[in-house]
Amino acid sequence: MGTLDNKTALIFGVANHNSVAWAIAQKLAAEGARLAFTYQERMEQNVRKLTASMPDSLVLPCDVENDQEMDAVFEQVGNAFGGLDILIHSVAYAPTDDLKGRIAHISRDGFNTALGISAYSLIAMARRAEPLMERNGGGSMLAMTYLGSERVFPNYNLMGIAKAALEATIRYLAWDLGGKGIRVNGISAGPLRTLSARGVGNINDMFAVVERTAPLQRNIEQSDVGDLAAFLCGPASRNITGEVIFVDAGFHAMGLGSL
Numbered sequence: 001m002g003t004l005d006n007k008t009a010l011i012f013g014v015a016n017h018n019s020v021a022w023a024i025a026q027k028l029a030a031e032g033a034r035l036a037f038t039y040q041e042r043m044e045q046n047v048r049k050l051t052a053s054m055p056d057s058l059v060l061p062c063d064v065e066n067d068q069e070m071d072a073v074f075e076q077v078g079n080a081f082g083g084l085d086i087l088i089h090s091v092a093y094a095p096t097d098d099l100k101g102r103i104a105h106i107s108r109d110g111f112n113t114a115l116g117i118s119a120y121s122l123i124a125m126a127r128r129a130e131p132l133m134e135r136n137g138g139g140s141m142l143a144m145t146y147l148g149s150e151r152v153f154p155n156y157n158l159m160g161i162a163k164a165a166l167e168a169t170i171r172y173l174a175w176d177l178g179g180k181g182i183r184v185n186g187i188s189a190g191p192l193r194t195l196s197a198r199g200v201g202n203i204n205d206m207f208a209v210v211e212r213t214a215p216l217q218r219n220i221e222q223s224d225v226g227d228l229a230a231f232l233c234g235p236a237s238r239n240i241t242g243e244v245i246f247v248d249a250g251f252h253a254m255g256l257g258s259l
């Protein structure tokens with residue numbers, strides 16, 4: 001018996017076996033959920049290989065900037081699953097040039113692209129998931145974020161601005177959808193070695209600083225995010241919404257580390 005038996009989940013953001021979304025998928029599947037995945041075109045082979053071990057899963061193309069593809073994903077999920085219980089948003093992008101250099105020099109196009117893919121996409125997903133979750137009497141939406149939304153992390157730059165918008169979106173959607181029994185939460189994870197993380201210039205230094213500074217004196221792993229996601233999508237978190245929960249070995253609580 002899993003905590004998510006008979007539940008259905010749609011997961012955006014698997015690129016490869018290191019993806020946060022893949023760790024979440026494995027945990028949701030272990031708890032009994034039936035899964036649908038979307039992939040960005042260039043990731044298709046990876047995602048099909050990974051999900052081959054889940055024969056009852058759906059695997060669908062979707063660029064979150066493409067409204068037709070978004071419509072098609074939710075239509076196919078509705079047809080196959082009847083409704084939807086869980087939505088995972090694990091998607092982010094900012095142009096490399098705008099992740100380094102000066103904030104005052106961030107381009108208008110770079111800003112719009114980053115905010116569109118990394119924050120607006122949650123609204124676009126929520127609008128389409130709402131009727132499917134209503135069919136099931138409610139649901140849980142979850143998005144991935146980082147402490148760079150609240151504090152300055154050199155080289156996180158434009159992504160920090162996008163994460164601030166994403167976290168505000170989580171709270172406003174929680175208010176908007178709460179009356180329908182739909183919860184919306186965020187997970188703020190410590191740094192992890194993934195494809196996207198490579199775009200953040202000083203990622204190795206970040207691991208070292210976390211190990212030195214965090215109360216638990218270590219970095220986290222993808223499975224830590226998977227465990228928290230299963231909790232936030234399951235019945236034990238039924239009265240938690242509009243929340244961003246940290247899984248970062250306590251790093252966010254610190255001012256100064258060891259002197």
Ligand SMILES: NC(=O)c1ccc[n+]([C@@H]2O[C@H](COP(=O)([O-])OP(=O)(O)OC[C@H]3O[C@@H](n4cnc5c(N)ncnc54)[C@H](O)[C@@H]3O)[C@@H](O)[C@H]2O)c1
Pocket residue numbers: 012013014015016018019020021039040043062063064065089090091092093117144145146188189190191192193194195196197
């Ligand atoms: N890795 C970390 O250190 C870390 C820490 C905290 C939060 N996060 C967040 O976790 C989430 C997942 O990132 P990850 O670290 O697993 O990296 P990842 O590269 O494995 O996943 C990012 C995903 O975003 C997808 N994506 C980007 N643009 C897209 C578009 N236009 N349409 C559809 N999909 C698109 C990519 O295909 C990829 O699957 C992101 O929101 C990221 O900001 C990561």
